[in-house]
Amino acid sequence: MTALQARMATSKSGADFSASVMTIEIGPAHPAMHGIVRLTTQLDGELIVGMEPEIGYLHRGFEKESENSKWIQVIPYTDRLNYVSPLLCNIGYSMAVEKLYGIEAPRRAEFTRVIMGEISRITDHLTCLGAAAMEIGAFTFFLWFIKAREYLYELVEEMTGARLTTNWTRFGGNSMDLPDGFLSDLADRLSKLEGIMEECDKLLTRNKIFIDRVKDVGTISKEDALSYGFSGPMLRACGIPFDVRRADAYSVYDELDFEIPVGSTGDCFDRFLVRMEEIRQSTSIIKQAADKMPEGPFMTDERMLHYPDKKDVYGNIEGLIDHFKMVMEGHHPPAGEIYMPTEGGNGEMGFYLVSDGSGDPVRVRMRPPCFNFVQAMPLMTVGHYVADIVPIFGSVNMIGGELDR
Amino acid sequence: MSESIKSDEMNADREAGKLTALLKQKFPNDVLDFHAHRSDETVVIERDSLDSVCRFLRDDSRCAFEIMLDITAVDGLEMNMKPRFEMVYHFKSLTHASRIRLKVPLEEDDCRIASISPIWKSADWYERECFDMFGIIFEGHPDLRRILMYEEFEGHPLRKDYPIDKQQPLMELKEIEERHTYGREL
Numbered sequence: 001m002t003a004l005q006a007r008m009a010t011s012k013s014g015a016d017f018s019a020s021v022m023t024i025e026i027g028p029a030h031p032a033m034h035g036i037v038r039l040t041t042q043l044d045g046e047l048i049v050g051m052e053p054e055i056g057y058l059h060r061g062f063e064k065e066s067e068n069s070k071w072i073q074v075i076p077y078t079d080r081l082n083y084v085s086p087l088l089c090n091i092g093y094s095m096a097v098e099k100l101y102g103i104e105a106p107r108r109a110e111f112t113r114v115i116m117g118e119i120s121r122i123t124d125h126l127t128c129l130g131a132a133a134m135e136i137g138a139f140t141f142f143l144w145f146i147k148a149r150e151y152l153y154e155l156v157e158e159m160t161g162a163r164l165t166t167n168w169t170r171f172g173g174n175s176m177d178l179p180d181g182f183l184s185d186l187a188d189r190l191s192k193l194e195g196i197m198e199e200c201d202k203l204l205t206r207n208k209i210f211i212d213r214v215k216d217v218g219t220i221s222k223e224d225a226l227s228y229g230f231s232g233p234m235l236r237a238c239g240i241p242f243d244v245r246r247a248d249a250y251s252v253y254d255e256l257d258f259e260i261p262v263g264s265t266g267d268c269f270d271r272f273l274v275r276m277e278e279i280r281q282s283t284s285i286i287k288q289a290a291d292k293m294p295e296g297p298f299m300t301d302e303r304m305l306h307y308p309d310k311k312d313v314y315g316n317i318e319g320l321i322d323h324f325k326m327v328m329e330g331h332h333p334p335a336g337e338i339y340m341p342t343e344g345g346n347g348e349m350g351f352y353l354v355s356d357g358s359g360d361p362v363r364v365r366m367r368p369p370c371f372n373f374v375q376a377m378p379l380m381t382v383g384h385y386v387a388d389i390v391p392i393f394g395s396v397n398m399i400g401g402e403l404d405r
Numbered sequence: 406m407s408e409s410i411k412s413d414e415m416n417a418d419r420e421a422g423k424l425t426a427l428l429k430q431k432f433p434n435d436v437l438d439f440h441a442h443r444s445d446e447t448v449v450i451e452r453d454s455l456d457s458v459c460r461f462l463r464d465d466s467r468c469a470f471e472i473m474l475d476i477t478a479v480d481g482l483e484m485n486m487k488p489r490f491e492m493v494y495h496f497k498s499l500t501h502a503s504r505i506r507l508k509v510p511l512e513e514d515d516c517r518i519a520s521i522s523p524i525w526k527s528a529d530w531y532e533r534e535c536f537d538m539f540g541i542i543f544e545g546h547p548d549l550r551r552i553l554m555y556e557e558f559e560g561h562p563l564r565k566d567y568p569i570d571k572q573q574p575l576m577e578l579k580e581i582e583e584r585h586t587y588g589r590e591l
Contacts, residue, residue, distance in 0.1 A: 055552065055553065056551075056552060056553035056554060056555070059553040059554065061562060061569075063538075063563055064562055064563055064567075064569055065569070067563075068569050099443050100443070102443060224526070226471045226472055226499075227525055227526040227527065228526045228527050229472055229473055229474060229525065229526075229527030231472070240499065242499055247499075247502055336442045336443065337442065337445070337447075338442065338443045338445055339445055339475075339495055339504070339506060341474075341497075341504070348474065348497075350474065350475060350495065352475065352477060352493065352495070354479055356483075356484050362479065362481075362483070362484060363477075363479045363480075365475070365477045367474060367475040367495070371530060371531075371534075372527050372530070375526075375527070375529065375530040376526075404553055405553075
């Protein structure tokens with residue numbers, strides 16, 4: 001705030017100060033705005049004196065649409081929430097419905113989910129860091145990170161058949177088991193990723209030009225971060241080691257060994273470092289999960305949760321009836337309400353579901369982690385210069401699909 | 406599922422957790438109901454006590470809920486819920502690694518509730534969203550406007566009586582001065 005205070009002190013009177021304020025709208029369709037969001041910025045010279053984010057440009061009515069669908073039909077919608085880590089949204093929603101049922105997926109399914117979820121987290125962080133670095137001039141870094149992301153997207157494609165619209169999980173398991181040779185492909189891709197990470201680390205982490213743009217920019221204090229409901233890398237960059245994977249130990253994360261990187265000052269540079277370290281930690285989690293991958297089913301055998309095998313559908317009357325009822329009526333989670341927190345790419349992605357037992361969702365609510373970050377944009381930007389909006393907004397990692405739902 | 410398992414589950418749901426017991430002791434007249442379905446501690450409270458309960462949750466060392474995670478509402482029109490609306494708040498405590506859910510029933514013809522944005526900043530936008538989607542008025546909110554929909558939008562889309570296929574006219578883009586209220590305090 002020092003630059004702002006200095007400017008206010010030098011201006012002769014309050015009236016004089018406000019007369020020189022100019023309003024500039026950044027976005028909604030601006031290359032640095034990552035999705036579509038408008039930042040109405042008030043500038044005094046190049047100094048930001050006021051900012052107001054305006055969101056909702058990508059509102060598709062996820063919640064309304066979900067509440068007018070069957071439970072299973074919501075899974076493809078969750079792909080479109082955080083579209084750089086769609087698998088994490090799939091997993092979050094499926095685990096929420098499983099909690100509503102009071103069941104757990106088989107261990108093999110959980111380990112596969114951990115692998116795919118962490119791959120998604122890495123693609124999320126790679127996209128965020130790559131784009132943020134490109135916007136402040138590090139174009140090579142962006143290309144290399146997108147190359148690394150491409151290696152991982154190929155794995156996602158191998159597993160799910162799609163790069164983005166994965167629609168992969170089901171209630172009580174996954175739609176597919178690991179394809180043949182997946183784990184060796186995985187090891188190969190991870191070693192390539194590690195190579196790229198090492199190169200990019202050398203390229204940027206101690207680069208003076210880069211550090212000058214991000215150090216002490218967009219700082220947010222611990223207290224403000226908590227009050228604004230921050231979570232994920234943004235909160236950890238402030239020095240608070242809150243990670244839902246550890247704090248709520250869902251899935252099989254308690255059997256895997258990983259560190260929670262934290263920053264100290266909560267500026268853009270800390271967020272960069274935290275995300276870089278999280279990519280390395282996720283790589284290690286994937287390796288451990290691949291080593292521990294148990295044999296067994298990848299889908300629960302609970303009746304009326306999964307579609308019966310085709311040999312049962314055509315072979316016996318129970319299978320046929322189950323199949324018919326699944327197709328015609330869908331899932332019937334028992335009446336109740338649950339909140340399932342999971343660690344998304346951006347922070348705590350929680351699903352709040354209400355069921356009345358009738359087979360139609362009453363309420364499907366997703367807590368969007370980057371909602372809070374965009375809300376705190378004025379706090380992080382006022383007092384900085386207009387050029388700082390770009391690294392700050394880059395570090396926020398706003399994902400329109402998740403923000404506006 | 407056999408009946409005995411079902412009733413065991415029901416009993417577990419009815420067991421008051423530590424936080425529930427604390428709230429019941431502190432606000433004996435305001436706690437209307439509680440449950441712990443799937444071990445999510447849930448306390449239903451009286452509307453007027455929301456502010457004091459929230460302050461207690463944040464400031465008391467036995468609670469220490471630093472993060473207000475989420476605010477949403479449930480429209481119980483199709484479930485014939487009485488009263489029709491229910492506010493749902495989720496909190497997270499890092500100190501005690503605990504979570505709690507507060508629920509506040511709201512009458513349809515009096516959808517008003519105190520804003521908790523003075524207590525947690527994150528409530529500001531969540532309350533705007535809840536106002537936008539459900540038409541619930543948050544008293545004491547500094548800037549209660551629509552957030553995801555546009556100003557001219559009529560109705561509240563997440564209410565169950567709002568038809569999913571209803572169309573509304575496109576709006577002309579307004580001039581910059583009309584779009585924003587710049588008189589607001591920065």
